[in-house]
Amino acid sequence: MNDTASRQTDARRVTVLALVLTFVLAVVVAQLVRYQVFQHTELEAMARAQREHKRDLLPERGIIADADGHLLALNVFQWEITASPEFVRDSQEEADILSSLMGADRTTLYTQLSSEAKWVRLGLNVPQDIGEAIADRQLPGIMCDLYPLRIYPSGKMPAHVIGFVNQTGNGFYGVEGYYNALLKGITGTVVIEEDGLGSDIAEPPRFLRKPKASTDLVLTLDLNIQYIAQQELQRALNQYKAESGTVIVMDPQTGALLAVVSLPTYNPNEFATADPALLADPSVSSMWEPGSILKIITWSAGLDSGTITPEMTVYDKGEMEVGGRVLENSDRKAHGEVTMNEALGRSLNTVAAYISTTMGKDRFYTYLRRFGFGDLTGVDLASEGPGRVKLPGDTDWFPSDLGTNSFGQGIAVTPMQMVRAVAAVANGGLLLKPYIVHQFVTEEEDGRGRTVVQVKPEITRQAISKEAAQTMTDMLVDAVEKRTTEARVRGYRIAGKTGTAQIPTAFGYDPDDTIVSFVGYAPADDPQFIVLVKLDRPRTSRWADRTAAVAFRAIAEQLLVYMQIPPDDIRLAQH
Amino acid sequence: MASQPLPMPAVQAAERVQKQLYSRTIPVRTVVAVFGALLILFAWLHFVLALQIASTNRQIYEESQELARVERHNAVRLLRIAEAESPQNLEQRAIQVEYRPQQPRYLMVKQTSVEGMEHRRLDTTSVFTSGSEAQTTSMQDQSLAQHVAERLGTWLHIDVGP
Numbered sequence: 001m002n003d004t005a006s007r008q009t010d011a012r013r014v015t016v017l018a019l020v021l022t023f024v025l026a027v028v029v030a031q032l033v034r035y036q037v038f039q040h041t042e043l044e045a046m047a048r049a050q051r052e053h054k055r056d057l058l059p060e061r062g063i064i065a066d067a068d069g070h071l072l073a074l075n076v077f078q079w080e081i082t083a084s085p086e087f088v089r090d091s092q093e094e095a096d097i098l099s100s101l102m103g104a105d106r107t108t109l110y111t112q113l114s115s116e117a118k119w120v121r122l123g124l125n126v127p128q129d130i131g132e133a134i135a136d137r138q139l140p141g142i143m144c145d146l147y148p149l150r151i152y153p154s155g156k157m158p159a160h161v162i163g164f165v166n167q168t169g170n171g172f173y174g175v176e177g178y179y180n181a182l183l184k185g186i187t188g189t190v191v192i193e194e195d196g197l198g199s200d201i202a203e204p205p206r207f208l209r210k211p212k213a214s215t216d217l218v219l220t221l222d223l224n225i226q227y228i229a230q231q232e233l234q235r236a237l238n239q240y241k242a243e244s245g246t247v248i249v250m251d252p253q254t255g256a257l258l259a260v261v262s263l264p265t266y267n268p269n270e271f272a273t274a275d276p277a278l279l280a281d282p283s284v285s286s287m288w289e290p291g292s293i294l295k296i297i298t299w300s301a302g303l304d305s306g307t308i309t310p311e312m313t314v315y316d317k318g319e320m321e322v323g324g325r326v327l328e329n330s331d332r333k334a335h336g337e338v339t340m341n342e343a344l345g346r347s348l349n350t351v352a353a354y355i356s357t358t359m360g361k362d363r364f365y366t367y368l369r370r371f372g373f374g375d376l377t378g379v380d381l382a383s384e385g386p387g388r389v390k391l392p393g394d395t396d397w398f399p400s401d402l403g404t405n406s407f408g409q410g411i412a413v414t415p416m417q418m419v420r421a422v423a424a425v426a427n428g429g430l431l432l433k434p435y436i437v438h439q440f441v442t443e444e445e446d447g448r449g450r451t452v453v454q455v456k457p458e459i460t461r462q463a464i465s466k467e468a469a470q471t472m473t474d475m476l477v478d479a480v481e482k483r484t485t486e487a488r489v490r491g492y493r494i495a496g497k498t499g500t501a502q503i504p505t506a507f508g509y510d511p512d513d514t515i516v517s518f519v520g521y522a523p524a525d526d527p528q529f530i531v532l533v534k535l536d537r538p539r540t541s542r543w544a545d546r547t548a549a550v551a552f553r554a555i556a557e558q559l560l561v562y563m564q565i566p567p568d569d570i571r572l573a574q575h
Numbered sequence: 576m577a578s579q580p581l582p583m584p585a586v587q588a589a590e591r592v593q594k595q596l597y598s599r600t601i602p603v604r605t606v607v608a609v610f611g612a613l614l615i616l617f618a619w620l621h622f623v624l625a626l627q628i629a630s631t632n633r634q635i636y637e638e639s640q641e642l643a644r645v646e647r648h649n650a651v652r653l654l655r656i657a658e659a660e661s662p663q664n665l666e667q668r669a670i671q672v673e674y675r676p677q678q679p680r681y682l683m684v685k686q687t688s689v690e691g692m693e694h695r696r697l698d699t700t701s702v703f704t705s706g707s708e709a710q711t712t713s714m715q716d717q718s719l720a721q722h723v724a725e726r727l728g729t730w731l732h733i734d735v736g737p
Contacts, residue, residue, distance in 0.1 A: 070657060070660055070661075071653060071654075071656075071657040072657075074653055074654060074657065075650060076650045076651055076654050077647045077650065127651075128647055128651045132644065146647075151654055153654060153657035153658045153661055154657075154661050154662075154663075155663075157661075157662075157663070223662060224662055226662075227662035227663070227666075
């Protein structure tokens with residue numbers, strides 16, 4: 001009986017044990033299923049996150065060069081030297097070494113290295129050679145970090161055209177801003193596996209996304225012409241005590257920009273400390289009432305539409321009423337009977353108003369739009385503005401605007417728009433899109449070559465006929481030869497026009513200050529360059545022929561030599 | 576055609592062959608030893624290959640570091656060249672070696688045979704440099720004028736002078 005009971009107890013115990021073991025096993029199996037089946041994805045991700053790290057691979061930012069290959073923007077690396085004093089073994093010895101390598105004060109270094117601070121910076125922007133020498137020493141407690149730096153070797157000179165790159169690697173203003181995406185390339189991502197100590201396991205990199213090479217830019221800009229323009233603009237600002245100024249030099253046959261200078265400017269290598277007001281490029285972003293240089297457009301429109309001819313005469317009474325407003329010549333005089341050719345040379349406002357009113361508002365404003373005013377030029381420089389052209393039908397347009405607009409008042413243009421419009425007269429009537437990038441150069445993905453994309457000139461439209469443009473050029477040559485003699489360059493036919501513009505304020509036009517400008521091109525029969533000079537608020541003279549025209553001549557004389565353009569007689573005789 | 580039992584001698588012979596076969600069976604120790612040896616060989620090969628891979632990776636890493644270092648130095652040299660080539664620097668260097676800006680000089684061109692050039696002709700009364708500089712340079716300009724004349728042909732008469 002006892003045996004039977006004992007056997008039954010044992011059997012029960014075995015059963016219970018079996019059940020317990022089965023339960024435990026079931027729990028283990030269930031957990032395994034949970035981890036390996038249901039939570040597989042997230043647990044795998046956690047495991048990957050522990051041993052794998054994603055790193056961004058930044059392609060080196062594209063370089064920028066001028067038309068002759070002079071580098072205008074490139075990348076160098078600089079070092080930042082820091083220290084964790086608690087890990088420094090021998091402060092005296094390390095201070096000696098660092099002092100000799102960095103040329104820094106030994107006492108200061110020793111004080112920093114023996115301080116209680118967790119982290120101290122010993123040097124920033126340390127040059128390549130010195131940084132490498134320190135890194136090679138592998139001094140305990142000393143960290144050497146490398147970081148890229150965008151450098152502009154020409155400094156201030158092309159600052160407005162080039163722009164700058166900030167600490168996040170993004171370009172602003174100029175070419176850096178306009179082509180930021182191309183210059184940056186596309187950031188790649190690579191997965192790196194680390195060991196238990198956090199060191200990289202040397203394995204071939206696993207790309208999640210391959211970096212796309214950045215694009216190098218070759219500009220149409222000529223650094224020597226840029227230098228000439230900058231020197232002469234600076235000289236003009238000093239001589240005429242002007243506040244600021246802009247010079248644009250363009251190839252009127254293609255629209256290629258050869259020089260774009262605005263002063264005052266800033267150093268793009270130190271953009272962080274520059275006056276923010278100086279960062280934008282005035283040649284494309286600032287607008288002004290151009291004054292008399294807009295008469296080139298009015299006369300061109302009159303010639304093209306058949307409203308006027310050079311020999312046509314009008315009687316100038318010294319004033320003219322348009323839309324209830326009396327418009328006067330700048331000299332407040334009546335000039336009597338004058339030809340259109342003479343009227344342009346004398347820059348008569350009344351004759352300009354006569355042309356625009358005779359053409360009628362529809363035709364006159366159509367011509368303004370055909371010359372690109374009121375629209376972006378499409379130049380590849382960041383922060384371009386469209387200017388301001390009030391059109392009939394706009395709430396702020398008045399009938400008198402038809403008269404004032406004809407001589408450049410009540411209309412706001414950018415220097416780039418102005419030089420582009422006059423270039424259309426110079427080249428036979430073609431309105432071209434100005435451009436500054438000549439070539440895009442990209443490395444092939446396999447690194448075995450380069451792709452070069454050449455930019456071709458782009459014609460926006462035919463603004464006026466070739467005949468009208470030719471006639472206008474002859475009239476502009478006559479204006480320089482007979483009136484604006486300050487702009488003449490001996491041996492060459494120069495076409496050009498002065499502009500002395502009043503400055504609008506909240507209380508009407510400024511009675512004292514003016515903005516003077518001159519736009520001209522040479523040689524007149526086959527223009528190789530067009531130059532716009534604009535000076536803001538000159539103090540020594542308020543007239544363009546005494547200031548801007550003189551600066552134009554100084555630039556033109558040097559350009560003719562630099563571009564090896566023979567005097568007209570020799571050049572035409574050769575032809 | 577029912578099968579006939581083998582004769583006794585044949586059975587004995589078969590058993591004898593079987594025994595001989597059993598007697599040639601490879602001992603377990605040998606099998607373990609061979610297996611162990613293969614394992615060691617495999618492990619050694621694996622180790623050597625892993626070592627080579629690690630070594631090659633290290634070499635690639637070091638070469639990449641060296642390439643990056645050379646590229647960094649190259650960038651610094653490019654910067655030095657760009658700075659040296661800048662017009663500001665060239666102007667300073669030119670002044671140091673006593674170069675001075677030249678005034679443009681003009682040649683008087685008379686009686687050209689090109690029709691319609693009258694209006695483009697230079698003003699012969701106001702050309703050329705003025706004062707003593709013109710006198711001191713008249714000889715070299717004469718030769719320059721002759722050179723131009725030779726290049727342009729005999730029909731062009733060139734005269735120079737203050």
